[in-house]
Amino acid sequence: MNSSSPKSTSPGRPRDAALDEKILRATLRHLSEYGYSRMSIDAIAEEAGVSKPTMYRRWSGKADLATAALTLVRVAEPPPATGNALDDLKAALRNFSRSLLRPNGMALIGTVLAEEEHTPELLKLFRERLVAPRRAIVRETLRAGQASGEISSNADIEAAANLLVGSFYARYLEGLPIGDDWADRVAGIVWKGLR
Amino acid sequence: MNSSSPKSTSPGRPRDAALDEKILRATLRHLSEYGYSRMSIDAIAEEAGVSKPTMYRRWSGKADLATAALTLVRVAEPPPATGNALDDLKAALRNFSRSLLRPNGMALIGTVLAEEEHTPELLKLFRERLVAPRRAIVRETLRAGQASGEISSNADIEAAANLLVGSFYARYLEGLPIGDDWADRVAGIVWKGLR
Amino acid sequence: MNSSSPKSTSPGRPRDAALDEKILRATLRHLSEYGYSRMSIDAIAEEAGVSKPTMYRRWSGKADLATAALTLVRVAEPPPATGNALDDLKAALRNFSRSLLRPNGMALIGTVLAEEEHTPELLKLFRERLVAPRRAIVRETLRAGQASGEISSNADIEAAANLLVGSFYARYLEGLPIGDDWADRVAGIVWKGLR
Amino acid sequence: MNSSSPKSTSPGRPRDAALDEKILRATLRHLSEYGYSRMSIDAIAEEAGVSKPTMYRRWSGKADLATAALTLVRVAEPPPATGNALDDLKAALRNFSRSLLRPNGMALIGTVLAEEEHTPELLKLFRERLVAPRRAIVRETLRAGQASGEISSNADIEAAANLLVGSFYARYLEGLPIGDDWADRVAGIVWKGLR
DNA sequence: CATGAATGAGCTTTCATTCAT
DNA sequence: AATGAATGAAAGCTCATTCAT
Incomplete structure (x- = not known):
């Protein structure tokens, strides 16, 4: 009844695990x-090629389904560290901007914000799954800068991130282009501000 | 003939101007x-105490109505300049954060983003009416910092804002509190980064 | 409040008589x-370029308006008699078919039939204004045939018409073409049947 | 396993066939x-005692529903031939007039004509289902008259029908009574005209 | 387990009509 | 007399959800 993975040891006809993903993929798209x-x-249901009760058997309703779909979203691995903290930071930011600029990337953020009152689980999960990891990557590069002494040891890393x-x-x-x-x-401004 | 007050300039029953605002206020809330x-x-319509045709006479449909409601939103006047650019900047930012933290302040941004594909006028108007003015206030304080020499004359004001x-x-x-x-x-970090 | 002609001797601003026709023409078209x-x-109202109360001042409602519009419909004058009753009959029938085949000619008949229960005045007026006159023309040519002896004097003219x-x-x-x-x-069949 | 009656041939809950007819009957009435x-x-929907989605699952919309309802209308079987073609013809005509004079019989024709431009499928189906079969019955009795020699072999059967x-x-x-x-x-007139 | 059928509530929009100027 | 504004009622259609097989 919730978004946990289906057990495979239970008796009776096992659930078709492939369906789970097909449904969630379609959900995420929508x-x-x-x-x-x-x-x-x-x-x-139509896009996934299943019937609606098949979905309701897996997830208890629309909100459950949507949050389960968010689980699919994974943050891209950070590019490997080069040793130069500022370069790594810039690379991480470019990475981040690319993922936002994917089709509907910002719209997804929009919908979770818009639903905060109605379906708070969405935002909650979104934070755990997406916001936090993305920020962690940026923060780590900043920490690396601290380690290398380029950034003041008592700099406000959190605020900088x-x-x-x-x-x-x-x-x-603002609607303005975000070039590479x-x-x-x-990064230039903040880096300097953290010295 | 010219009995009194504003000579009725157009024929027919005059539109009840108070309704316009009542409707738009309710719309904005919803x-x-x-x-x-x-x-x-x-x-x-129910909240505004009018009938639906009354609304359709004024706005052609849901999208038109919603965008019209956005027009109501006004950015608060910036606090008066104190002469100290950094203090003014901080005050502007506090102002800004307070307006975001008003009930549903972020949800409004969310819905506008979420609808980008479906009802792009929303985002467009939102940008003109809200995003741009707010940012302008911040930018002006940065400019003032340049004028006073506290900020480098070739600093990237746009990025800083x-x-x-x-x-x-x-x-x-992130879901973390935004205290005063x-x-x-x-501001501390960026100000330093712009020196 | 009904479809009678407006009096021109009453005091006050006289009704714009031209509007009456403009409205009725538009009504008939619709x-x-x-x-x-x-x-x-x-x-x-829009097509006639007037406001709705202007219409309600003249006619009491939709049904009254529609029936008033039917009043406008006039049956075309029958072609002049040639002296040959059968030829005249055929000419009358061709006339009749042409008027039916005008755009929406049959649709008008359809709507008055369809509304028989709901708006019986429509059918009533339609009968008086259109059905009866048209039939009268046909009947007269048949009567002329009787006068000239080509048709039996005790033929069932009514049924023939x-x-x-x-x-x-x-x-x-049936949806089949009605050529000239x-x-x-x-006419050939009936004429022979009436001998 | 194979408990009883028709082995459920297709998966899922079977459609309640009784509803189809109930809906269509109500539709035809309306x-x-x-x-x-x-x-x-x-x-x-209310009259049929079903919900609207139940209807939309079966028919795609109003036009589809209305045309489907027309399908229900069946032309009454012609009375058995007596051997006397003229008598059979008269019986067929009486049959025909009785079906027209059923409540709303002509109104149905009316609505179908009125909608010719807007919902042409109605008229099309009406022609196939009702007009053509009815006329066929009349035509057949005329053909029988030809076979028996009472009607000229080159008579214009189509026009006569x-x-x-x-x-x-x-x-x-015309609004006049149609007695038996x-x-x-x-029939008297036309029969004579076809000799 | 998975299906197709059924539901109640809700949506945006339009209509014929009346009111206030 | 004529206007533009306002109304209550209804329309066609879709949704998230549950039922019966």
Whole structure:
């Protein structure tokens, strides 16, 4: 009844595990493309090629399904460290911006924010699965900068990470292009501010 | 003939101007509380105490109504300049964070992002009415810092503004509290980075 | 409040008589094109360039308006008699078929039939204004045939007229073309049957 | 396993076949009583005792539903041939007139004509299901008359059938009663005209 | 387990009509 | 007399969910 993985040891006809993923993939597509409230269970069922009760047997309802789908989203592995902390930071930011600029990347953030009151699990899971890991990557490069002495040991790493990550949100909200140089520009300012 | 007050300039029953605002206020409330796609014209009409045709006479449909409601949103006047650019910047940021933290402040951003594909006018207007003015305030304080020599004359003001504003988005998305000191923390880093 | 002509001697601002016709013309167009229940007072007002209360001042409602519009419909004058009764009959039938085949000619008949239960005035007026005059023309040519001795003096003129006129309805309902020769074919049969 | 009765041939809950008919009957009633555009899906659903989605699962919309309902209408079997072609013809005509004079019989024709432009499928199906079969019955009796030599072998059967059938329409449109003798009167004329 | 059928509530929009100027 | 504004009622259609097989 919830988004945990189906047990495989129970008696009776086993659940078709492949269906789980097919359904969740379709759900994720609809969630990002249409947003949570527009996303239609009917449409997902059709796209996944299953019937609706098949979905309800796995997840208890729309919210459960959507949050389960978020589980699929994985943050890309950070690029390997080069030894140069500032370069690593810029690479991490470029990585981050690319993932936001994927089709409906920002729309997905939008829908979880919009649903905060109605379906808070969405935002909660989104934070755990996506926001936190992404930020962790940025934070680690900053820590590396501290370790190498380029960044002051008592610098406010937390705030710095928010600044960097947030600058992409802000830029997107303004509707202005986010070129590959953007990472350099914002990293430059913050890096200097952390010395 | 010319009995009194404003000569009735156009024929017919005059439109009740008070209704316009009542409707738009209700719309704005529903838009931020429920999000665009959940927002119901029926419910808005009831809350505003008007009939649905009254709304359709003024706005051509749901999208038109929602965008019109966005027009209502006004960015608060920036606090008066104190002469100290850094203090002014911090005050502007506190202002900004307070407006985001108002009930459903972020949800409104969310719905606008979520609808980008379906109802792009929303995001467009949101940018013009809210995003741009807010950012302008921050930018002006940065400019003042340049004028006073505290900030380098060739500093990347645009990026700095995005960093500062965005840090609130990022912090909110993380789900962590945004205290009044937050403005100090992020302003401190960026200010130093712009020297 | 009803479809009678407006008096011109009453005090106060006189009614704009030209509007009456403009409104009725538009009504008739909508009535035949969309049918009675689809015909929209809003749309008629717009097409006629008047406001709705202007219409309600003249006619008491939709049904009154529609029946008033039917009043406009006039049956074309019969072609002049040639002296040959059979030829005159055929000419009358061709005339009749042409008027039916005008755009929405049959649709108008359809809508008055369809509304018989709901708006019986429509059918009543339609009968008086259109059905009866048209049939009268046909009947007169048959009477002329009697006078000239070509038709038996105790022939069932009434039934014959119905046969002839009705054959066009039946043909139309079948969806088959009604060429100009059709009048000849049906007149031929009936004429012979009346000898 | 194979408990009883027809082995369930297709998976899933079987469709309740009784509902189909209940819905279509109600639809037909509403279609003839109110006409196509007045006929309301809501009202039909209530009368049939089903929910609207149940209807939309079966038919794609209002037009589809209405045309499906027309399918229900069956032309009454012609009375058995007596051997006397003229008598058979008169019996067929009486049959025909009785079916027209059933409540809303003509209103149904009316709505179908009125909707020709908007919902042409209605008229198309009506022609196939009702108009053509009815006319076929009349035509067959005329053919029988030819076979027995009472009617000329090169008589215009088609036109004759239209005359006879149409005379009822015309008579109805005039608003005059159609007694049982009416069939005799029109058949008399045409029969003679075909000799 | 998985299916197709069924449901109740809700949506946006339009209509015929009346009111206030 | 004529206008533009306002209304209550209803329409067609879709959704998330549950039932019966």
